[in-house]
Amino acid sequence: MALRIGVFICHCGTNIGGIVDVPAVVAYARTLPNVVCAEGNLYTCSEDGLSSIRDMIKEHDLDRVVVASCTPRTHEPLFKKNCESGGLNKYLFEFVNIREHCSWVHMDTHDGATVKAKDLVRMGVAKVSLLTPQEDLATDVIRSSLVIGGGISGLTAALSLANQGYQVELIEKEDRLGGLLRDVNRVFPTNDLSKELLDPLIHAVLNHKKITAHLGVELADVKGFVGNFSVSLTKNGTAEELKVGTIVLSTGARELKPEGMFGYGRFDNVMTQLEFERKFRSDTHGLNRVVMINCVGARVEERTYCGRFCCITGMKNAILLKEENPQAEIHILHRDIMACGKVFEDYYRRALQMGIKFIRYSVDFPPEIVGSDNMARRVTVHHELMGRDVQMDVDMVLLTTPLVPGEDNQGLSRMMRIPVGNEGYFLEAHQKLRPVEFPSDGIFVAGCARYPTEITECIAQGYAAAAKAAAPMAQGRVISDAFTSEVDPSGCSACGRCIDVCPFGAIDWNEFNGSPGETRRAATVNATECKGCGLCVASCLSGALQMRGFTDEQILAMVNTTVLTAAH
Amino acid sequence: MTAALTRKAVLVIGGGIAGIQASIDLANMGIKVFLVEKKPSIGGRMAQLDKTFPTNDCAMCILAPKMIECANHENIELLTYSELDELEGEVGGFEAKIVRKARFIEDDKCVGCGDCAEKCPTRVVDTFNAGLDQRKAVYKYFPQAVPSTYVIDPDHCRTILGKKCGVCEKICKAKAVNYSQKDQVLTIPVGAVILATGFDPYDVAPLTEYGWGRIKNVITALQFERMICASGPTNGHLRRPSDDQEPERLAFIQCVGSRDIRHKRYCSAVCCMHATKEAMLAHEHYPRLTSTLFYMDMRAVGKGFQDYIRRARDEYAVEYIRARPGRITEKEESQNPVVRYEDTVKREFAAREFDMVILSQALIPSESNVSIAGKLGVDLDEFGFISAPEELINPFGTSREGVFGCGFCQSPMDVPDAVVRASGSASKVAEALAGVV
Numbered sequence A: 001m002a003l004r005i006g007v008f009i010c011h012c013g014t015n016i017g018g019i020v021d022v023p024a025v026v027a028y029a030r031t032l033p034n035v036v037c038a039e040g041n042l043y044t045c046s047e048d049g050l051s052s053i054r055d056m057i058k059e060h061d062l063d064r065v066v067v068a069s070c071t072p073r074t075h076e077p078l079f080k081k082n083c084e085s086g087g088l089n090k091y092l093f094e095f096v097n098i099r100e101h102c103s104w105v106h107m108d109t110h111d112g113a114t115v116k117a118k119d120l121v122r123m124g125v126a127k128v129s130l131l132t133p134q135e136d137l138a139t140d141v142i143r144s145s146l147v148i149g150g151g152i153s154g155l156t157a158a159l160s161l162a163n164q165g166y167q168v169e170l171i172e173k174e175d176r177l178g179g180l181l182r183d184v185n186r187v188f189p190t191n192d193l194s195k196e197l198l199d200p201l202i203h204a205v206l207n208h209k210k211i212t213a214h215l216g217v218e219l220a221d222v223k224g225f226v227g228n229f230s231v232s233l234t235k236n237g238t239a240e241e242l243k244v245g246t247i248v249l250s251t252g253a254r255e256l257k258p259e260g261m262f263g264y265g266r267f268d269n270v271m272t273q274l275e276f277e278r279k280f281r282s283d284t285h286g287l288n289r290v291v292m293i294n295c296v297g298a299r300v301e302e303r304t305y306c307g308r309f310c311c312i313t314g315m316k317n318a319i320l321l322k323e324e325n326p327q328a329e330i331h332i333l334h335r336d337i338m339a340c341g342k343v344f345e346d347y348y349r350r351a352l353q354m355g356i357k358f359i360r361y362s363v364d365f366p367p368e369i370v371g372s373d374n375m376a377r378r379v380t381v382h383h384e385l386m387g388r389d390v391q392m393d394v395d396m397v398l399l400t401t402p403l404v405p406g407e408d409n410q411g412l413s414r415m416m417r418i419p420v421g422n423e424g425y426f427l428e429a430h431q432k433l434r435p436v437e438f439p440s441d442g443i444f445v446a447g448c449a450r451y452p453t454e455i456t457e458c459i460a461q462g463y464a465a466a467a468k469a470a471a472p473m474a475q476g477r478v479i480s481d482a483f484t485s486e487v488d489p490s491g492c493s494a495c496g497r498c499i500d501v502c503p504f505g506a507i508d509w510n511e512f513n514g515s516p517g518e519t520r521r522a523a524t525v526n527a528t529e530c531k532g533c534g535l536c537v538a539s540c541l542s543g544a545l546q547m548r549g550f551t552d553e554q555i556l557a558m559v560n561t562t563v564l565t566a567a568h
Numbered sequence B: 001m002t003a004a005l006t007r008k009a010v011l012v013i014g015g016g017i018a019g020i021q022a023s024i025d026l027a028n029m030g031i032k033v034f035l036v037e038k039k040p041s042i043g044g045r046m047a048q049l050d051k052t053f054p055t056n057d058c059a060m061c062i063l064a065p066k067m068i069e070c071a072n073h074e075n076i077e078l079l080t081y082s083e084l085d086e087l088e089g090e091v092g093g094f095e096a097k098i099v100r101k102a103r104f105i106e107d108d109k110c111v112g113c114g115d116c117a118e119k120c121p122t123r124v125v126d127t128f129n130a131g132l133d134q135r136k137a138v139y140k141y142f143p144q145a146v147p148s149t150y151v152i153d154p155d156h157c158r159t160i161l162g163k164k165c166g167v168c169e170k171i172c173k174a175k176a177v178n179y180s181q182k183d184q185v186l187t188i189p190v191g192a193v194i195l196a197t198g199f200d201p202y203d204v205a206p207l208t209e210y211g212w213g214r215i216k217n218v219i220t221a222l223q224f225e226r227m228i229c230a231s232g233p234t235n236g237h238l239r240r241p242s243d244d245q246e247p248e249r250l251a252f253i254q255c256v257g258s259r260d261i262r263h264k265r266y267c268s269a270v271c272c273m274h275a276t277k278e279a280m281l282a283h284e285h286y287p288r289l290t291s292t293l294f295y296m297d298m299r300a301v302g303k304g305f306q307d308y309i310r311r312a313r314d315e316y317a318v319e320y321i322r323a324r325p326g327r328i329t330e331k332e333e334s335q336n337p338v339v340r341y342e343d344t345v346k347r348e349f350a351a352r353e354f355d356m357v358i359l360s361q362a363l364i365p366s367e368s369n370v371s372i373a374g375k376l377g378v379d380l381d382e383f384g385f386i387s388a389p390e391e392l393i394n395p396f397g398t399s400r401e402g403v404f405g406c407g408f409c410q411s412p413m414d415v416p417d418a419v420v421r422a423s424g425s426a427s428k429v430a431e432a433l434a435g436v437v
């Protein structure tokens, strides 16, 4: 039976109509094969335009629709939905972009723009003729989340998800919850004991009826996709399986141990801020002269990033020392002081007012330390403002080092098929607008696993990741677009290129029963995970992969009609 | 709809990137959202930016899809050109009174064609373009505005002011113009409120030492963003305000009003980075152009920011001088600004001539915070930001239960941080309404 195609061409006020001769394109569309109706609209997207499409679908019994207008980015979903309300499968629709591709880029040549619009419409009609009806994919979502890592970020995410009514499986490789913060003494900017903050949170998590905390476990494997992940854990050699719908990754980071730098490891009184904080709890007496060196192992050639909060950590310990012993001489040798935002500038000012001395040094002239009998005795630094060397006798030297990526990051990255960036931290889907998401659906990141950051931001990210993880569970189902790739297993040579190339980890091996008795491996696409980017199709040397809605046949029909037919 | 059901709804105030993201996250969690924005379009300050650090993708290209997602979401109702008048009740059962200002254009009829603005005879200073050019009395807030409908500015429209005109009514094919439209008051039952009212730029005129408003070639960073933006008033061409010439030497002055006890004590958090970005963009447009950035501390603490500064220095001819300039004067003939400063690294005083100077003005909480806080009964901090009493562990809380905050209205932050805070506040609301059916 012959197809019945309807073509709708938009003037977009004068946006298209002022340049492209829309009536001529409409008349031309009527001459194309199987086009049973074509019309121009002032605004196809207005309610008038949309209802006219729906009416035409009924009146002419259309089984394919083409709209030529502004941009698919904003309008394709609208038109597809409209076709659906008009009673047509929404995948039997094709969008032709005659604003951005014609009237905008060819504003100076009206005739040329019109010819091109005709060409594009002809291509659209050629393609729409070969489209087949498709159904969206729906997958049920398990109402339970996995939270990996029980530091402040993971605790926050777990508690929020549980408070929103979801089951939470919290796993922590150590025997205790709390992460880095356990070793921190007091927390800026309030200088409260970290214990006071952490203990109630841990208590709430351990006593929440919706949270199961698995301590001292190892994450062995994660399989599946959004809505339906299978998680394997091992604890003391015994295995356990969990089923969850979404995952929050909050495995944190570690403090850099600056081996061999500034006498670290050589002098007993040279230590990192974290080591000092642990010690500070019990014994601080007799510290009269302390020098802190900032940016140790940070903002240097081998580690270019800034640790973000370490300047403030140093100030905090300086303030605490000074409060204990107002006579203490404390010098902070720094590069830029990173006291961003509303509260830290005041914190900085407070440190200055207490008499803590800040000396700016240049990375080209790093401070020097001399000592004797395993003890650092004197620090020399080139004072940038004064332009000369300054010497200080010391009881203790504190090295302010940045966090470094967690040791499991690479392994987790491979296991869960989520990326890590150059610096070794997990790499989010989009730095600005999707800061706690990954390219693959259903897995989210929070806290220092993503990048070093202070508690408030860890907490904010914990909540943010919880919101993202909650959404698919709240919806109950994930709906995915039907335009995904598919493998013809009989043509697959099992080279594995597509598996490597897929940014979403949507392709995997499967057993394929070919000719009788023959069983071999072939790639298979998980349609729920596939985003339809097409990379795999382009990478396939055997031509065994096709993209629904953009098959070779459909694309070639468009190409052929451009090359073989002249519009004018 | 039962009363309880309608309360599983949220009022989001402010449609910048923070308010947009919070709305989308809530809507995706199945919660109904009313997004109230006082301007004719959502988008906030990000819509005024050209490109955004640290990836330098075009602000509008990443914002527009978000705006559209927000507008098309079945759980989100956009109330633009609207403001909160009153909030009564308590968490889980608030009543919000919203005033929808008259647009004088019927939004269900307007198709956004722009014929009206083309013919309108009245010109008005365009605040979206930071005062660099003019718009008409009937206008679209910006080309990619969502919704894309026009508005008539009643303070300038001749017909509304009782003078003879009526041009737009005559020209409009869609018959959308309605000079007698009235403000509407809506009462909306909601369970919780999120504040996302963002920031305003600090007025730098009182910093007379820098000469803004007096020296023509001294502009603010927000003005620069509009100038370098392809859809801005100069189509992306840098032009000196004094003589329309292309500048070749730019100076960026940091902490103008920030970290200054005479003005704002705090650090505005984004300007070190945006100035660096602006210098890079200028160099991209004009490879001969060089920039000098005067700073106190180069605060580049986010992910990838240090590498960004390195790239600016090594590949974009950006020179960083550690100094807080004391004064800017103007050369009489050339009208070139001259920056006087002490380089604290080289320890020398200097005066250097530039073609144009860009001031990284302090950023202050939205000026409407005072009135909105009064209506909501929430506290502001001493600077006028929405106060979070337990900021360390609950960065979203305010002094009133059921009212939350996110984004720049709470403290200075860049887009990624504002987006995190927005999503986080959505979780808080979902917790608060978890018991509500």
Ligand SMILES: Cc1cc2nc3c(=O)[nH]c(=O)nc-3n(C[C@H](O)[C@H](O)[C@H](O)COP(=O)(O)OP(=O)(O)OC[C@H]3O[C@@H](n4cnc5c(N)ncnc54)[C@H](O)[C@@H]3O)c2cc1C
Residues within 6 Å of the ligand: A148, A149, A150, A151, A152, A153, A154, A171, A172, A173, A174, A177, A178, A179, A180, A181, A184, A186, A187, A188, A189, A217, A218, A219, A250, A251, A252, A253, A254, A255, A273, A274, A275, A277, A309, A313, A316, A406, A408, A412, A446, A447, A448, A449, A453, A454, A455, A456, A458
């Ligand atoms: C010296 C120092 C002082 C500081 N002082 C302050 C301060 O005063 N104020 C402030 O705001 N911030 C401070 N911070 C920062 C603060 O400690 C961190 O922001 C915060 O603790 C990070 O929390 P997190 O949950 O993201 O990561 P972490 O605390 O690192 O937690 C991650 C957890 O995940 C677990 N884990 C890792 N891998 C796996 C795996 N494969 N499977 C299961 N579990 C895993 C780890 O065992 C750990 O428990 C300080 C940091 C340092 C180093």
Ligand SMILES: Cc1cc2nc3c(=O)[nH]c(=O)nc-3n(C[C@H](O)[C@H](O)[C@H](O)COP(=O)(O)OP(=O)(O)OC[C@H]3O[C@@H](n4cnc5c(N)ncnc54)[C@H](O)[C@@H]3O)c2cc1C
Residues within 6 Å of the ligand: A432, B013, B014, B015, B016, B017, B018, B019, B036, B037, B038, B039, B042, B043, B044, B045, B046, B049, B051, B052, B053, B054, B082, B083, B084, B196, B197, B198, B199, B200, B221, B222, B225, B270, B274, B277, B363, B366, B368, B369, B372, B406, B407, B408, B409, B413, B414, B415, B416, B418
């Ligand atoms: C010159 C400059 C360049 C910048 N460049 C970058 C960059 O490159 N990258 C980056 O990450 N960040 C950049 N920033 C920062 C960025 O603009 C902010 O982080 C971001 O806009 C904050 O978003 P927001 O939603 O919190 O606030 P806003 O964008 O200010 O949005 C607040 C919204 O609330 C509305 N509103 C206010 N009061 C009310 C009320 N009472 N009722 C209803 N609505 C109200 C406002 O009209 C506005 O639409 C830059 C800032 C400046 C000044």
Ligand code: SF4
Residues within 6 Å of the ligand: A340, A341, B254, B255, B256, B258, B259, B266, B267, B268, B269, B270, B271, B272, B273, B296, B297, B298, B299, B360
């Ligand atoms: S971000 Fe940079 S320019 Fe802005 S106030 Fe802070 S230190 Fe000054």
